[in-house]
Amino acid sequence: MALTFEERLNQILPKITSNDFLNSKGLGNEIGFWIFDYPPGREMEMRDFLTRTVLPSLNKAQPPIRVAAINLFDLVIQLLEERKLLDKAIDMQRSKGNESVLAALRPVLKEDKLAQKVVDLVDLDNIDVCILSGVGSAYPMLRTHTLLSALHPLMGSTPLLMFYPGRYDGYSLRLFNKLSEDHYYRAFRLVPEAQ
Numbered sequence: 001m002a003l004t005f006e007e008r009l010n011q012i013l014p015k016i017t018s019n020d021f022l023n024s025k026g027l028g029n030e031i032g033f034w035i036f037d038y039p040p041g042r043e044m045e046m047r048d049f050l051t052r053t054v055l056p057s058l059n060k061a062q063p064p065i066r067v068a069a070i071n072l073f074d075l076v077i078q079l080l081e082e083r084k085l086l087d088k089a090i091d092m093q094r095s096k097g098n099e100s101v102l103a104a105l106r107p108v109l110k111e112d113k114l115a116q117k118v119v120d121l122v123d124l125d126n127i128d129v130c131i132l133s134g135v136g137s138a139y140p141m142l143r144t145h146t147l148l149s150a151l152h153p154l155m156g157s158t159p160l161l162m163f164y165p166g167r168y169d170g171y172s173l174r175l176f177n178k179l180s181e182d183h184y185y186r187a188f189r190l191v192p193e194a195q
């Protein structure tokens with residue numbers, strides 16, 4: 001029996017507050033990378049649930065669960081602003097189009113650089129979980145499967161949870177349920193659709 005979106009939302013907190021999740025237990029020596037995939041049309045509800053329910057509840061848990069929440073779109077904007085490239089990128093997009101600006105930004109927004117930026121921001125020694133959101137907004141400036149691969153050697157034992165607007169079947173990511181599949185095998189689905 002398939003779970004509704006709301007039923008799946010209600011399973012997020014029990015999963016991520018469990019000792020098994022926080023200690024990456026029961027994963028057969030795999031890394032603690034998790035994906036909560038959801039229908040892209042429910043993006044606004046997902047954002048609201050994350051900011052109004054998940055994050056405040058983690059802070060109120062006893063003991064508090066130390067979380068670093070990173071919106072990938074905001075991270076891209078921050079990186080472009082730091083390099084003084086945001087206004088130039090906007091001007092280039094207007095004058096030369098999307099393909100030209102994406103090609104020009106590719107060296108700056110390489111996923112290995114973004115992965116290092118994530119790790120620098122989150123202070124792995126002082127958090128219990130890292131949450132990534134803003135995947136849909138950051139596309140096509142970054143590819144999540146490549147970012148996750150770049151984060152593997154950097155995250156250590158800190159669990160990572162990515163909220164993904166699309167489909168993840170345990171083998172591949174399909175952004176917006178439309179774009180071609182990107183194979184990615186090293187994350188677990190946080191909440192399956194059926195039990």
